[in-house]
Amino acid sequence: MSFFNDIISHTPVFDNVLRSARMVSATDVTVLIKGETGTGKEVLAQAIQKDSQRADKAFITLNCAALPESLIESELFGHKKGAFTGASANKIGIFQAADGGTLFLDEVNSLTLSIQAKLLRFLENGECLAVGETKPYRVDVRIISATNCDLQKAIAKNEFREDLYFRLNVIPLEIPALRERVEDIEHLIKHFQAHFSETHTISAPKFSKQALKILQNYSWPGNIRELRNLCERTAILLSDQDIDAENFPHEFFATKTANNNDDTTFNLPELGLNLDNLEADLIHQALERTNGNRAKSARLLGLSRDTLLYRIQKYGLASK
Ligand SMILES: Nc1ncnc2c1ncn2[C@@H]1O[C@H](COP(=O)(O)OP(=O)(O)O)[C@@H](O)[C@H]1O
Numbered sequence: 625m626s627f628f629n630d631i632i633s634h635t636p637v638f639d640n641v642l643r644s645a646r647m648v649s650a651t652d653v654t655v656l657i658k659g660e661t662g663t664g665k666e667v668l669a670q671a672i673q674k675d676s677q678r679a680d681k682a683f684i685t686l687n688c689a690a691l692p693e694s695l696i697e698s699e700l701f702g703h704k705k706g707a708f709t710g711a712s713a714n715k716i717g718i719f720q721a722a723d724g725g726t727l728f729l730d731e732v733n734s735l736t737l738s739i740q741a742k743l744l745r746f747l748e749n750g751e752c753l754a755v756g757e758t759k760p761y762r763v764d765v766r767i768i769s770a771t772n773c774d775l776q777k778a779i780a781k782n783e784f785r786e787d788l789y790f791r792l793n794v795i796p797l798e799i800p801a802l803r804e805r806v807e808d809i810e811h812l813i814k815h816f817q818a819h820f821s822e823t824h825t826i827s828a829p830k831f832s833k834q835a836l837k838i839l840q841n842y843s844w845p846g847n848i849r850e851l852r853n854l855c856e857r858t859a860i861l862l863s864d865q866d867i868d869a870e871n872f873p874h875e876f877f878a879t880k881t882a883n884n885n886d887d888t889t890f891n892l893p894e895l896g897l898n899l900d901n902l903e904a905d906l907i908h909q910a911l912e913r914t915n916g917n918r919a920k921s922a923r924l925l926g927l928s929r930d931t932l933l934y935r936i937q938k939y940g941l942a943s944k
């Protein structure tokens with residue numbers, strides 16, 4: 625039994641990623657997990673830690689995007705009493721707290737260049753320097769980092785150090801987006817429904833075949849996190865009921881190709897759609913986006929201003 629068994633996958637590409645992850649968990653090698661938000665990067669990092677020899681040691685997550693630059697250096701490496709205003713005592717950093725264990729650097733792409741240099745120093749010779757100190761200290765920390773943006777692009781824009789990238793990217797693990805793991809959707813729904821019926825002591829609703837098809841066609845910008853939220857919401861609001869196409873909000877009816885930046889094609893969803901509703905909704909969105917400016921809205925929709933006014937009246941859409 626391994627912690628990887630808790631990670632649901634019925635998709636060959638993701639199975640391969642999990643296989644590699646299992647192999648690296650036996651070692652101390654540095655891992656970089658790539659994937660869109662909500663694809664399960666942190667879940668994978670935790671599985672690697674729990675499956676490793678460091679399992680009973682600390683696992684510390686630092687969201688690199690959540691801290692201002694002024695705090696992050698001291699947070700990571702600690703500081704000496706008096707190093708800056710407010711540093712009233714010595715403080716140990718996350719590197720020391722994680723000694724012997726694993727440090728998960730989430731959104732590593734948002735580290736500033738100066739912190740990147742300090743992280744590189746640690747990866748090259750195991751040394752850290754507390755703010756205000758002159759003597760470095762050593763720790764034994766395994767680094768797993770994650771990024772939801774393309775680091776190569778950040779390197780091209782001089783926002784990310786290439787030498788650090790090579791150090792972090794010893795083993796790259798790329799988690800596919802949920803829209804590329806369509807086979808998993810049904811299994812994930814079952815998994816989350818079982819979980820939420822237990823935590824909320826309710827009977828989960830039943831998704832019809834059509835409802836499932838819509839979910840399999842949807843683009844899931846928030847990936848598994850979004851699917852999990854949908855399962856929790858429907859488990860509570862539609863407990864014990866049948867869920868059908870009409871229970872979903874309109875964004876579920878735009879198929880994946882709507883994301884392809886190709887505005888000349890719009891694929892009719894397999895189950896059809898309500899054209900009037902769609903039109904009314906698009907007009908509503910255009911008005912929202914332009915703060916109710918009808919001329920701009922008409923341009924966004926490729927309509928004349930008169931046609932737009934007519935349709936606003938037809939659908940009873942009040943604009944601001
Ligand atoms: N394979 C999986 N099986 C079950 N739940 C998952 C899986 N991957 C992710 N999740 C769930 O999805 C949510 C987002 O996962 P997380 O690891 O935080 O994503 P990320 O770090 O990529 O944004 C969490 O609630 C997590 O429990």
Ligand SMILES: [Mg+2]
Pocket residue numbers: 662665666730
């Ligand atoms: Mg995350």
